[in-house]
Amino acid sequence: MKKRLLIVLSVMLITGEISLAQPVQQPTIEDFKPSTKNQPGQEYPMVNSQGYARFRIIAPEARSVVVSLGPGGTRGGTPLSKADDGSWMGTTAGPLEEGFHYYHLTVDGGIFNDPGTLNFYGSTRWESGIEIPAHDQDFYALKDVPHGKVQQILFPSTSTNTSRRAFVYTPPSYEKDKKKRYPVLYLQHGWGEDETAWSNQGHANLIMDNMIAEGKIKPFIIVMTYGMTNDVKMGGMKNFKIEPFQTVLIDELIPYIDANFRTLADQPHRAMAGLSMGGMETKTITLARPDVFSHYGLLSGGTYAPKDIKDKSKVKLIFLSCGSFENATGVKNATTALKESGINAISYISENTRHEFQTWRRSLYELAQLLFVK
């Protein structure tokens, strides 16, 4: 019986059904540095070259302090302990994945942000953020290259009876040749995030600046606005309706952008993409209005089936992506099916990342090279 179990386990190991990789505990290397997402002058949280994160919180009279972040995407959390100096300290039990993570503290049962870090809008609130240096972080680094602008605009919206905010990225060349017109990508955030996410967490502007400087892409404009128009803040997605956002986007924002920026204001030069819920919005709106967009991108945001596409001649590109720890097979299979039906479909799988911003930074990097090239 014992021998049989060993054989079964051995077969599972060989076929990859189980893995022994995780229990090999490496000693923690003491080369911790402040996270690049810290507030100015703040030492903690720190990260080391292995991807471990170390936290330090001042709360002398607290009974317990727990960080919501733990290794392996489990989000089991990291309880902090009282240190000699009376502060609360702790290090994650293992390395975190590369890139950006949202987190918060639970102090005596109450949820607070880490005073050491900058805040980022996610989960319908401003949360703490930490950055685990990625091996490929160069593509979104702030470099000495010409920089485009990220502009906050307030556009009139009669359907919601207010002035709504959007951010518009214009490439460095936009201010130079005043006659040149540009294609536009409408780029949506995920559930619980807002129009600040793609710049703050995603570094979309730096990704564009760097790729333009390297001659990897032709410059285009990116427009980012709030996609949870009918306020599904707390109740999850069950009350979500696409119509209010579709009206804001198609009838109000796009005409405003075309009137106030030097755009190529036609379907062949207009793309829509979004991450997670923003992908779902992208799918719904691009299918409802094939006359408006020609390039579609779903970033960890589902897939299209060939039968979804009524008029294939109108679709120049379908880009599907996700992290390798998400449903990579689904994305690949959907892409194959689209290709076989004659659609220009391309998939991208981000290695060793989940439903997080590192997946979407990399996806934007890949998508940008495919947009408006034909």
Place this chain on the structure above:
Amino acid sequence: MKKRLLIVLSVMLITGEISLAQPVQQPTIEDFKPSTKNQPGQEYPMVNSQGYARFRIIAPEARSVVVSLGPGGTRGGTPLSKADDGSWMGTTAGPLEEGFHYYHLTVDGGIFNDPGTLNFYGSTRWESGIEIPAHDQDFYALKDVPHGKVQQILFPSTSTNTSRRAFVYTPPSYEKDKKKRYPVLYLQHGWGEDETAWSNQGHANLIMDNMIAEGKIKPFIIVMTYGMTNDVKMGGMKNFKIEPFQTVLIDELIPYIDANFRTLADQPHRAMAGLSMGGMETKTITLARPDVFSHYGLLSGGTYAPKDIKDKSKVKLIFLSCGSFENATGVKNATTALKESGINAISYISENTRHEFQTWRRSLYELAQLLFVK
């Protein structure tokens, strides 16, 4: 002896040396509403029509929760108490002054932000903010008028060997008539704040949009960048040196702005103003470089003496302001002295405000009407 004391007290009362006003306690009116600076969907903190603030914090196991904010500018704080539902609640002991206030929580000895509110960069950290509705809040309200843009730019800075961030407000007309050029106001934040303050806390863009829509001012550009260039973050002002910031502003930012925006790029069409430490910077730099700026504004940021001004013909305007709870007499006397020396000096005192953003919002409103009019 007793009679003599009474007479002395009576004389002091009549001459205004002491006041009996404060002990008259009004009953709290139960018309509390969420502060306009709350995070989306958050009910607390709330404010009522009298200016009282009410806080509610979830921290079931905490021993004490104190809000740093109290009435009368004393900042004595407001301790919260355990409510029936296990949350911590409390109301300020009196009304807070009109406008925006920074604050934070002390939870079991640790400093955290209120999860209910948005964060604003002040005191060298992102702090909680609350808005007490002001009787004159209309001038910085978001209205259905044409809106200018607030653009984030990253400009090259060889002196600090990095790309530095600035925000640029361009008026609504900027995108319409592509030949028109505009004067520029360089507008600085205070100690511990950064280049986000004038938009986030100050609503500088909305103040401008509203005044332009009403025809109260001629449109101009505003440029806001980080003024604590040599990183005096934690050590207070004692290590502050103006030279690094002056180099960034004069030799790097201004040439970049003049090259990338349609400015009137000469001294008569360039103003500098700042609040608090930004006023000190404004004074030092305008006096050192009278060839660069013609209009000077110190907002709760000190005064100029007539002897400071070497060449009066180069100064088109000196604007000095503060809150009535600050050194209003000093500001008025300095203005009188400047006027008597033949300088176009104008003072403004914001009624019933202190060293806070309501003073500076109102000051910008007044200053904007005086800039570039001659």
